[in-house]
Amino acid sequence: MSSRQRIPQIDSIHELAEFWDTHDVTDFEDQLEEMTEPVFVRSGEATIRLPLPLQAWEDLRKLASDKGTTDVALAQEWVLEKLKAA
Secondary structure (H helix, E strand, O other): OOOOOOOOOOOOHHHHHHHHHOOOHHHHHHHOOOOOOOOOOOOOOOOOOOOOOHHHHHHHHHHHHHHOOOHHHHHHHHHHHHHHHO
8 A cells, every 4th residue: 555545634543444444544644643631532532631740640549450340430430429529
């Protein structure tokens, strides 16, 4: 496959999944760019950036790992619990 083919500009995650099921990302390396923000956000949800001291983030990651979850899922659980109790 030639890198002259362009990555399609599609808003549908399903159509993108179909495209990548039949193409190799290494054929498009010259077109890739790093994203620092989510590209797809589920409706009814918002994404926030939460700055934490490095040690707090490391502690959160360890606690989450010990619980068999991710740091994001654990932080989300805690925030939702606090909001419910407020």
